[in-house]
Amino acid sequence: ETGVTQTPRHLVMGMTNKKSLKCEQHLGHNAMYWYKQSAKKPLELMFVYSLEERVENNSVPSRFSPECPNSSHLFLHLHTLQPEDSALYLCASSQVGSSGSTDTQYFGPGTRLTVL
């Protein structure tokens, strides 16, 4: 595998289900991100992990729970979701550099989530 991979690619779940999205990066990066992409809205940053520590949490509802067990893996645990949570969930990774440098983020193919 190369780059950033995400599984599953498609997921349909009911509002009472619990599921998890998985992301794995094969780029040797030290930061990982979850984004939500909804129609007609800009890409929304949900969580950032840098060196396995959560450094950004953009007011995401508690029904989304991230987990970063190591620098290569990132999970998004989902429970009691709402229909408005249906979206494309994108994972990304980057190499966090020195202060002031800009890291390029590399994305996976996304998980298309539908909540019924």
Added chain:
Amino acid sequence: AQKITQTQPGMFVQEKEAVTLDCTYDTSDPSYGLFWYKQPSSGEMIFLIYQGSYDQQNATEGRYSLNFQKARKSANLVISASQLGDSAMYFCAISSAGNNRKLIWGLGTSLAVNP
């Protein structure tokens, strides 16, 4: 607060011709980075090109070039010799030196390349 504006919801271009996708930005940060990404219908966001605010020259990557006009706060993407595979959504994004992990995104431009 930073903001990205992409005013063209949809664009058409003939195969082998050049096309310019517009991006204007707003920021109060003296140091920032500008990114362009391509998103085909498969969903993956593909990095295309990067321009730093202090870079003196416009960035180029193969058929992609960035027309950076700092005073106008614009960072337009130019795709030369369009190919059918260039049909996709194109997103412009900005990061700040204060938090270079946080990208602010535009709404995107849908590009269709006609044979």
